Amino acid sequence: MSMFDRSAKGVFVIAPTPFLPDGALDLASTDRMTDAFIAAGAAGMTILGVMGEAPKLTEAESLAFVDRVIKRSAGRIPVVVGASAPGFAQMKAIARGSMDLGAAGIMVSPTPGLKGDEAVISYIAQAMDVVDAPFVLQDYPQLTNVTMTAPMIARMAQDQRMVMLKAEDWPGLDKLTAIRRLEAEGKMPRVSILGGVGGQFLPEELARGADGIMTGYAFPEMLVNVCKLMWAGQRDAAQDLFDLHLPLIRTEVQPGLGLAIRKYVLKRRGIIAHDTLRAPGPKLTPETAAEVDYLLARLARTQPLAAAA
């Protein structure tokens, strides 16, 4: 397996949790999805994040899904498991359980309701002790309402276990630059930073110093290729490719509705068998599905992958 450390780079695909129409785990789709993401060039996978409907799984289901993905990936890529939880007991259960099953690292975001910078820093320090594994810090204030500034992250990164930052603040590009500047000034160790926010700012994130992206856009191939083009210095070509996908990205990042759209596209692509979400959850209207179909058809004019959808 490629190592999972502070040098990690590339596209970590955030995977949804596939369900059968009756809401049970769809393990066959889980296998197919894992293969598809690896085939797409993923450098890693992240499971049981917000997009993975983790809070709607029982603990047993969570670990069953972790086990399946890790077994299927068979060491080809590192698998990161989300373990954010209201209490440290559950966080520990998921984290230790996942590491025992072969996970490469654990992703945690600060729990909502923390007050003041020191409380956040203290919480993450405790979480790293609880998890005691390669740690991915998720900075997603739109969901947690917890702010982490660059100097705060610099302090957290003094702990060697902090391997990676999933940078998902919005807007967040200037924070990314501020972190890289603190690193350059020797004020913090260099960590792996992957962008997020659905892929909306991938070219800019990479130009600002991100090592890749961790997101769940339904065409990870594009994310991979944009990274390659950027790293080859082909900024314009990267943006050209990115722009082709931006209408669909924009559609997928709609709050609440986005996951339903992603599962619909993954189903259209043959990657998962059903676009079931666990209840309570949104359903696509025929109008929305038709809009997605239209965007897929447009994309297919130039992107063979979309043509297969």
Next chain:
Amino acid sequence: MSMFDRSAKGVFVIAPTPFLPDGALDLASTDRMTDAFIAAGAAGMTILGVMGEAPKLTEAESLAFVDRVIKRSAGRIPVVVGASAPGFAQMKAIARGSMDLGAAGIMVSPTPGLKGDEAVISYIAQAMDVVDAPFVLQDYPQLTNVTMTAPMIARMAQDQRMVMLKAEDWPGLDKLTAIRRLEAEGKMPRVSILGGVGGQFLPEELARGADGIMTGYAFPEMLVNVCKLMWAGQRDAAQDLFDLHLPLIRTEVQPGLGLAIRKYVLKRRGIIAHDTLRAPGPKLTPETAAEVDYLLARLARTQPLAAAA
């Protein structure tokens, strides 16, 4: 056991979950607490609510605790179990598991993020189907940020399974009156309504038509006696007794800190062995503990129960 139906009345004590210093379930304290609350005159107990640190328990721990309380109560009082959860799968697991263990009913609050009256009504209708047991609707907008007006509750109460409303809006007295008025006008069936908000408005709640209260104040004996006095028409005597406890009530309802104070008082009373909260959680400073001690000492001048603390 007294029946748990729409005629339920009295004090349903919301129980904390006792932990050992290492964070494990403290089942010996659980037994002692159950006995103490029944001895105090509780008409019922409610477990695994917000105050029960439910989101910090694993599913197995939750059901172990439910089992213990129900076994210990041995049919002397009905036990209501909180089953609010991000997904219906977990809600069902806790609800069905608890009913199988002998619970009298299941308490659920609307999930945060619901938008518009109809979405709330629809969610609760689905939750009643998921739970499919005597249903307690928890109206606690300070936590959920979901509004339920009297006419909305009237619609929900058309479902025969809705047995009880835990009325915890703040301010909420006018809503309580509005609901009783809708009942009087024949616009909704009469349901059991228990007050809440830490007991802060118990006399007023009863005067407005509440059938009792469901709260976790550490001296449920007072709640029971205020109910008795009010029902005996002794409004002034009820208020006199209530006022003696109000300084401590005020101290216990502080957000975040309140549960730590309640566990501290219950420990002082000998009802639980430890005042451990699961991490992450607040700790009492010596200053706060001293303030609580002072209030207990004052209370003990007239209230023998507090003298024992």
Next chain:
Amino acid sequence: MSMFDRSAKGVFVIAPTPFLPDGALDLASTDRMTDAFIAAGAAGMTILGVMGEAPKLTEAESLAFVDRVIKRSAGRIPVVVGASAPGFAQMKAIARGSMDLGAAGIMVSPTPGLKGDEAVISYIAQAMDVVDAPFVLQDYPQLTNVTMTAPMIARMAQDQRMVMLKAEDWPGLDKLTAIRRLEAEGKMPRVSILGGVGGQFLPEELARGADGIMTGYAFPEMLVNVCKLMWAGQRDAAQDLFDLHLPLIRTEVQPGLGLAIRKYVLKRRGIIAHDTLRAPGPKLTPETAAEVDYLLARLARTQPLAAAA
């Protein structure tokens, strides 16, 4: 002037309030901006909205700005004035003052903190009485945290003064469809609906039945042309044009930062003289400015208007 009634359609440009470097109103830029938006094909202008930094203006400044825009527009297009305020006294002052100066209508959003559908409907009914002028209902829950469903809007639209809905929920396309369906079923009168959310979903909004859009994207010419193409049945051509602008739209809709970017682009276009925001407010970093410059340069390859920037 084109009438401002329920048949209104086209692009209503939401105008920023131009300031001099010292923070004073920049009335020369105000004139130039008004001319530029009319030249771009605007069907109307909306001023003193959120984007207009209205809460940072004194009442006297607000009315001075309203007066200047209306005088300059000289009846060529209707001018809508935002009058949302914590109290009805101020709402009335701005609304009546603006109507006396020649405004075509007044835009109001529900005040934050309203609880339950009926409270929202009642608030808007009162606001229409306070304003007593052609009324634009702004549905912008990302800012107000107040939900307005299609059936709620149907009830509000029974008041003849409600001329227009600014549909800015996100996601909001299905709500737009639901409103048009209620109209088709005779359950509410037909009102003008303009889309929003920064222009991100303009083609879809129009396809769902919007009469145009009310937003502040810095190239209103594109918005006008997309409308024309859509109305001419040229869906693909509309989307082609839209897609060219989407990277910049995406950049402008970033919360907090977006207005600074729009003012920067309007300055680059020579429409306003300074990109000053009133304090407290964000400032563009050189990195962000360079990213915007890059997107403008790309746009200029095909869009002569951007070449001028």
Next chain:
Amino acid sequence: MSMFDRSAKGVFVIAPTPFLPDGALDLASTDRMTDAFIAAGAAGMTILGVMGEAPKLTEAESLAFVDRVIKRSAGRIPVVVGASAPGFAQMKAIARGSMDLGAAGIMVSPTPGLKGDEAVISYIAQAMDVVDAPFVLQDYPQLTNVTMTAPMIARMAQDQRMVMLKAEDWPGLDKLTAIRRLEAEGKMPRVSILGGVGGQFLPEELARGADGIMTGYAFPEMLVNVCKLMWAGQRDAAQDLFDLHLPLIRTEVQPGLGLAIRKYVLKRRGIIAHDTLRAPGPKLTPETAAEVDYLLARLARTQPLAAAA
């Protein structure tokens, strides 16, 4: 006038803004109220706070009210004016206007939406420059959702203009202790600290080191006397007096409804002529008014002041 500096102590009464039934300023009641609060032993008055319905006043009305209170107080007590505003332009207008009229100081809370400790500290530093007058920092996170920890306040207090902290966090007693500890350790200058939260924790606040309280409870005489008793070392007597009022305090601190109750009590006491709130605002139901009447009658058994109500 007693000086308004870091040695300020005692009860600063937060005054409501009296209105006539038609919503206009009631200046006759303003005079009577000013006299009554001074007669009650107020060490100062605070106007145009949240409780003063400041956001519902026009700028002209605000300054007219400031002028009236200051003229009437005639130097007998310092008058602090609230100047929190979305923009610094308005803050400056109210602050400078009020200082010119003879205000003793200006109270400001951080604007909602600030992210991270440094942003809050920077905002307050800017606000002190804008105001440039004796500065009262309002710490009221229940309203602003902005956290200010003791170390943050210590940094803000390095500015000599910061005279006073209005400590209104809830729970906030441990923060008060932490600030006094930082002062004792020489890590910050000693500032005046007044408690708040409606008076709910006055004895504890004073015991923790507060110099008094700034709140709007409708019987400021009690607040004054509790301060006197505490400072005379009569802790029990202070608590005895406090406890008599706690049922009414509890009723007045209900969010949304509290101001209506306070105005009702002040009207009953003959201090203001009308209990009008500006729209939109809550109205007391007959049931709530009767509950307040009952509490007043109970209070009157021992408190002659309440008997007059």
